[in-house]
Amino acid sequence: MKYSYQITEYCHRFLAMYLEPGDVCVDATAGNGNDTEFLCRICGADGRVYAFDIQAEAILHTKERLELSGLNTRAVLIQDGHERMGEYVKESVSAIVFNFGYLPGGNHSIATKPDTSIRAIEEGLKLLKPDGIMSLCIYSGQDSGYEERDAILSYLKGLDTKHWLVILNQFYNRKNDPPIPAFIVRLR
Template sequence: MQERLTSEEHTMIDLIDLEKYFLSAHLFEGCTAVDFTMGNGHDTLFLTHAVGEQGRVYAFDIQPQALENTRALLEKENAPNNYELILSSHDRFEEYVEGGIDAGMFNLGFLPGGDKSITTKRETTEQAVKRAVACLKPGGGLVIAVYPGHTEGRVEGNRLEAILETYDRRFICVSKFEIVNSPTSPFFFVVEKGDHAPF
């Protein structure tokens, strides 16, 4: 018999599945995608298959362990050779990514199984998200997962919401998905740029 999942595990599974569902609308063969927070590589793996052989995936993390874990996962799962793993902060992605972005994923917080004192920080996250929105191609989209169960995560989420709600709805649509009766559960934003956005 399968062991019953905890409520937190159910939340995580739902979060991941929903993120990928919404982002899939912006992924296609040959597109450019960015994993802004590589972690252990699961989002990177998803993106490599979604963009196909002719697409390109750029994945960023500041921890060497994240690159090692991700590379091992991609090799184990026979991922297409369409990715670049970059040891750098996500707010510096424009130094590596050529042209615009069709789709991007942020999975904020700390490296699962790693040092929990090393987390994404609101200052660099704010800059990365702002620049990612600006670099989205018309019709492109981002998903941003936030983990308010720790102090930096709560602050990060509040700051991002304050920024995202300022975008002009005519050109940028921002949605938020959360469990309203569980304030420490993860939630995520979906940011979609309209086909006729002037930037």
């Protein structure tokens, strides 16, 4: 079997080890709907996926993608900031997926910001059930800068080791600020 080593596909393979039909998940940055579709497929007809994005364009792309794949009944699409996910999601979740940066193909001046991203991670940690997982695709570089990357990595380093396992990966031999895949597993 040939694997792709794009960050989102790499994260999907890791997440798949933790998910099963009937799970409740959150796509904290819906974007073009790739992660939302993945979560809807793996959680099945009995699962539920909450997908957040502040951009109407992203919600529309995600809605269209889910309709084309016949998965639109499995997701709740919410046009609001991911830092407010706790206002909408009232149950414990198995997984939360983040892609920090800007909407691929969209306006690069509209991107996630360090303060709201860290608040969103904190909100997500409150929702994760034991053995639940959070996936973070951290993009940095020319358009998205380094401030958010550095703030997120600093925050992750400070998480209590009794409650959280943080796994940080890197594309070590790639140039030009490759994305950083990170995972947080709730231990208790």
